Amino acid sequence: MNPNPPEPKQASRFRFLRQGLARLAALALGVLGGMSVFGARRKNTVWQIDPLKCVQCERCATECVIAPSAVKCVQSYPICGYCQLCFGYFQPNAPGLTSAAENQLCPTGAIERLFVEEPYWEYNIIEDACIGCAKCVKACEVFGNASFYLQVRHDLCLNCNNCSIAMRCPSGAWERVVADQPYKLKHKPAPKNAVAALKRERPPWLV
């Protein structure tokens, strides 16, 4: 006599259904677990631009979901030459070396030019006016010390899952960085005892 007689048809259908439901529940738990790990990872990272990869294509000004863009130009004071003739500030064929609007390269007048002492001038970004177009960045990179560069400002950025600028950046300059080190500085922050030697302790946008 067969020790394992076949189950009645209805019982075997029920067992099949129960196993299917159990597998489905396990799958759902797996997906939820994966999503929460992804969510936690995403929460701990933010978007940032690697200034050494940016090719100043100007898309940072036009592709952000907020307007004006969460990307702004920043000034690296330790790198800046404090040049009298700043190529990031003046139009290539500027009629004069003054702060008159027709001499300026920035389309929104977002760069402030201040006299320091002969022959040095200081250039500051007026953040509220900057649209992240990178025109000054490109000129400073080609003809100057490359002290201007773009960064995502985390007091403005929405940290979108699929950043619309990152998706269209032609040079792969966008990456996720850990949230407690959200900026990719061109210079190393000055050691504390050297801070007094700098014109400013820290760039104002980093405070």
Ligand code: SF4
């Ligand atoms: S989209 Fe990329 S290459 Fe273009 S300006 Fe922004 S960071 Fe630079």
Ligand code: SF4
């Ligand atoms: S030129 Fe463009 S990136 Fe540079 S300060 Fe003006 S708006 Fe900002």
Ligand code: SF4
């Ligand atoms: S993550 Fe969103 S808000 Fe931030 S820079 Fe990209 S598109 Fe703009």
